[in-house]
Amino acid sequence: MPMLTIQPSGKSVEVEAGKSLLAAILAAGEAIAHKCEGKAECGSCHIYVKEGRKTLSKTTRPENEKLDSIVGVSSSSRLACQAMMGAEDVTVELLSFV
Numbered sequence: 001m002p003m004l005t006i007q008p009s010g011k012s013v014e015v016e017a018g019k020s021l022l023a024a025i026l027a028a029g030e031a032i033a034h035k036c037e038g039k040a041e042c043g044s045c046h047i048y049v050k051e052g053r054k055t056l057s058k059t060t061r062p063e064n065e066k067l068d069s070i071v072g073v074s075s076s077s078r079l080a081c082q083a084m085m086g087a088e089d090v091t092v093e094l095l096s097f098v
């Protein structure tokens with residue numbers, strides 16, 4: 001199974017393909033905001049994908065529109081609730097502690 005590494009803690013967990021990064025990060029015991037519970041409406045689950053971006057599910061229009069409204073977005077930004085794990089390893093960086 002592919003591995004998800006979560007910075008800045010450095011924790012690594014196995015994640016099945018198709019699972020959202022948000023669900024995987026929460027299951028790993030890491031704190032991440034998710035105010036709209038995964039509907040791409042709040043933007044609070046914004047993360048940076050450091051490695052493995054291409055293995056994730058493609059960015060959808062609602063995700064892109066929400067990212068456009070967030071300060072601090074970069075080319076590595078994703079909404080954790082919208083990005084689904086692929087077949088390869090991924091490293092993400094959380095923005096803040098909740």
Ligand code: FES
Binds near residue numbers: 080
């Ligand atoms: S939980 Fe609200 S956008 Fe991801």
